[in-house]
C-alpha cells in the first residue's frame with residue numbers, strides 16, 4: 371500500500387475522536403445535525419469515558435474505565451454509536467466493548483449465540499476474529515479480550531509506522547492518494563462529509579488534524595478535542611505552546627504564579643482582553659501547569675455558558691446537590707468568558723455562592739472576560755466587587771515580533787515549512803487577533819496543499835487576497851453576508867437564518883456564520899442574534915467546523931474564497 375493511501379483502520383482512533391467530538395458539540399448546539407442522534411447529558415458523559423482501541427475488520431473495539439460504564443453504554447448507546455459511524459464513515463460495524471479494570475469477562479457477550487451460523491467467522495491478518503457480527507453481544511468475552519489485544523498491537527504498529535511516515539511525507543501533498551479498499555467514501559456525495567475531506571487531505575494535513583487530537587507518538591485516547599479528563603482542559607493550550615511577548619507577558623507571568631501557588635498568589639485572577647488574544651489559552655495553561663505540579667489537584671475549566679447550562683440542568687433534573695459538589699469540591703475553578711453571565715440572574719446568584727465557598731476554603735478561582743470587571747455593568751455589584759478583589763490583568767494585541775513568533779510556533783506544531791518572508795507577510799497583515807492570524811495561516815497552507823503550489827509569498831498573496839486587510843475599509847455587516855450566502859446556495863435569507871435543519875441549510879448557515887466571524891468585528895452574541903437569535907456557542911461551533919473543513923476540503927475552500935469576494939463587492943455597492 372502506498373504511503374498516501376488512507377486506511378480507516380490505521381486512523382480509526384483519531385477519526386473516532388473527531389467524530390465523537392463533533393457529535394458531542396453538535397448535541398449541545400442549537401441547530402443539531404439531523405443526521406446525528408440526540409443524546410442526553412448522561413449519555414454525553416458516558417461517551418466521554420470511551421477510549422477507541424481500534425477497528426478490526428468490521429468490529430470497533432472500545433475500552434471503558436469500568437464495568438458500570440461498559441454496561442451503561444451497551445444498554446444505551448450501541449445503536450446511536452453505530453448510527454453515527456454509519457453516517458460519518460459509511461461503515462456498518464459492530465461494537466466490542468471492554469473495561470480496563472478487568473471486569474469485562476462477566477459483562478459482555480452471550481456465549482450461547484456462537485456457532486449458530488448467524489455470526490460469520492473469518493480471519494484478519496492471521497488472527498481468528500469474527501468478520502461480521504450483528505451486535506457486540508455476538509462476541510464471547512474471550513473474543514473481546516483477544517480483539518483488544520490485537521487492536522492494541524495493531525495500533526502500536528500503525529502509530530510507529532505513522533510516525534516514520536510523517537518524517538518522510540512532508541512533500542506528499544494533496545491529491546497524491548489513491549483508491550484502496552479502505553477508502554472512506556467510495557461514492558462521494560455532492561456535499562462531502564467530514565471524513566471525505568480527509569481523503570483529499572495531504573498526509574501532512576491528516577496528521578495536522580490528528581496531532582490536534584493526540585500526541586504524535588501516542589495512540590489517541592480521548593476525543594474531546596484533546597480535552598484532558600475531568601478537568602476539561604484542552605491539551606493543546608499549554609504554557610509551552612503559548613508565545614510570550616510584550617502584549618501578554620504580565621498576564622502570562624500572573625498565570626504561572628497562580629499555577630505555582632494556587633490561592634496564595636492572586637485570588638481571583640481576572641484576565642480580560644479582546645477576542646482572539648489568548649485568554650482561553652492562558653486559562654487552560656494554568657490548569658495544566660497546576661496539575662503538573664500537583665497531580666492530585668482538582669481543577670475544572672468551564673465556559674460561563676457551560677456553567678449556566680449545568681446550573682439550569684441541575685434545577686430541571688433536581689440535582690442541585692450534585693451541582694454544588696461538582697463546583698465546590700475543587701481546588702481550582704476556571705471560568706471563561708464571564709461576561710456571558712450578565713443578565714443571567716439566578717446563575718449569578720449561584721455563582722456568587724460558589725465563589726464565596728471556594729474563596730473561603732482557600733481555593734483558586736480564575737476568570738476571563740472581554741472587558742474589565744468595572745465594565746461588566748449589568749453584573750451584580752457584589753460579584754463585580756469580588757472579581758476586583760484579586761489581580762486583574764489584560765492581554766493586548768501582539769506586536770509584529772510576537773506575531774511572527776506565534777506563526778513560527780504554529781507552523782512547527784503543524785509540521786509546515788513556512789518561509790520567513792511568508793511569515794512576515796501574514797504577521798504584518800493580521801494585527802488584531804491571533805485567531806485571525808491562525809485563520810490566515812490555515813488559508814495559506816490549505817491553498818498551497820490543495821492546489822499543489824509551493825508555499826511562497828506569491829501563493830500566500832493569492833490565498834489571502836480575499837481576506838486582505840487592504841479591503842477592510844469596506845464595512846461589512848451580517849446582512850451582507852447572509853444575503854450573498856443565501857443567494858449563492860439558492861436559499862432565501864429566511865431559510866438561511868431560520869430553524870431548518872436539513873443539511874443544505876445547516877452547511878450554508880455555518881459558512882455564513884464563519885464568514886461573519888471573519889469579515890465583521892461583531893461579538894459572538896451579536897452574530898448569534900443576527901442568525902435568528904441563536905446562542906453564541908452555535909456561532910463558535912460553526913466557525914470551528916468550517917475552519918476544519920477549509921484546510922481539508924477544496925470545495926469548501928473555493929466556496930469560502932468566492933463568497934468572500936462576492937460579499938466584499940456587495941458591501942462596496
Ligand SMILES: Nc1ncnc2c1ncn2[C@@H]1O[C@H](COP(=O)(O)OP(=O)(O)OP(=O)(O)O)[C@@H](O)[C@H]1O
Pocket residue numbers: 607611612613614618643644645646647648649650651652707740776779804805808
Ligand atoms: N501568545 C500566544 N501564543 C500562541 N498561540 C496563541 C497566543 N495567543 C493566542 N493564541 C492562539 O490564538 C487562538 C485564539 O486564542 P484564545 O481562544 O485563547 O483567545 P481568547 O482571547 O480566549 O478569545 P475569545 O475571547 O474570543 O474567546 C487560539 O488558537 C490560541 O491558541
